[in-house]
Amino acid sequence: MNTFVLATANPHKANEMRAVLEGLGIELLERPEHVADVEEDADTLEGNALLKARALVRATGRPAVADDTGLFVDALDGAPGVYSARYAGENATYADNVVKLLESLEGVSDPKRTARFRTVVVVAYPEGEPLVVEGSLNGAIADEPRGDQGFGYDPVFLPEDGGGRTLAEMSPEEKNAISHRGRALRKLAQTLAQR
Numbered sequence: 001m002n003t004f005v006l007a008t009a010n011p012h013k014a015n016e017m018r019a020v021l022e023g024l025g026i027e028l029l030e031r032p033e034h035v036a037d038v039e040e041d042a043d044t045l046e047g048n049a050l051l052k053a054r055a056l057v058r059a060t061g062r063p064a065v066a067d068d069t070g071l072f073v074d075a076l077d078g079a080p081g082v083y084s085a086r087y088a089g090e091n092a093t094y095a096d097n098v099v100k101l102l103e104s105l106e107g108v109s110d111p112k113r114t115a116r117f118r119t120v121v122v123v124a125y126p127e128g129e130p131l132v133v134e135g136s137l138n139g140a141i142a143d144e145p146r147g148d149q150g151f152g153y154d155p156v157f158l159p160e161d162g163g164g165r166t167l168a169e170m171s172p173e174e175k176n177a178i179s180h181r182g183r184a185l186r187k188l189a190q191t192l193a194q195r
Contacts, residue, residue, distance in 0.1 A: 002192050003027040004123060007052040007066030009037060012151040013181070017067070019172060020182050024189035028065070035059045045070050045082055045120040046132055053124035063125045065188075069181060071153050073101070073115040073141060075108045084153070094152050098145055101156065105141055113141045117157065117180035121188050133191060135183030142166055150175060 006028050008014050018028055038055045040048040048068040056064035070084045080087035080101070088096035105113060116138045123131040138160045145155035147168030154167035159178055167175050176182040 003029060003063070004065040005029045005056050005060050005062050006031045007038075007056040007064050013067065013069075016172070016176060016179075016181055017065070017185060020176055020185040021065075021189060024186070026189055026192070029062070031056065032060060040068065040085075043082060045118060045134075046122065048082065049120045049122040049132075050124065050130060053122045053130065057124045057126055061126055063123060065121065065123050067119050067121045067181065067184065069117060069119040069152075071101075071115060071117055071157070073105070073113075075112050075114075076104055079104070098153060098156055101141065101153065102144070110140070110143075115139060115141050115157065117153075119180040119184040121181075121184040123188065123192075131188070131191060133184050133187040135180045135185070135187060137178065137180040137183070 004026065006014055006017065009031055021028060035056060038052045040051060042048045042051055045068040049066045052066035053064045056066065070081045072078045072081050084097070086092055088100040116136050118134060118136045120132060120134050139162070140158045142156045142158050146166045147155050149170060149172065150168040157167050158164065159167060161178060162170065167179065
């Protein structure tokens with residue numbers, strides 16, 4: 001069985017990662033509380049995920065798994081992208097980011113509100129090259145938040161195959177079955193199984 005230390009300090013992400021990976025025979029260990037937050041100052045999702053995974057390898061001496069996710073909105077030239085978590089400022093809440101996104105898209109018609117989520121998952125090892133996989137989910141941005149499941153931009157993201165529902169209107173199982181993070185994690189498990 002593959003065992004990795006979770007690099008994320010975000011409990012929502014940790015729950016999603018556990019829900020997908022533990023069913024695929026991958027054990028995830030809690031991120032140790034003594035490990036300081038990692039400054040995510042890379043200009044790509046892969047760069048930020050690598051920073052987090054390598055920091056946990058250094059702190060624990062064990063293989064670590066990290067992810068970074070961005071929402072890329074076509075009408076905003078790909079913004080918020082790599083800055084999705086801090087789109088409305090350094091200490092922004094999920095709600096702050098959603099409000100800023102909707103304000104940025106004010107007056108943009110539905111056909112032009114296309115977007116995609118991208119998640120890059122990285123496994124870093126004490127020795128050797130890291131393993132990098134990616135998952136994406138195409139969709140559009142709703143006019144207003146709907147639903148109380150999920151987190152982040154889920155209340156305004158309408159996945160292509162979601163039947164008109166936002167990710168926040170889906171059960172965690174439904175979301176994990178189609179989500180960018182779920183896709184990346186399943187790809188990770190598949191890649192590990194082939195090693």
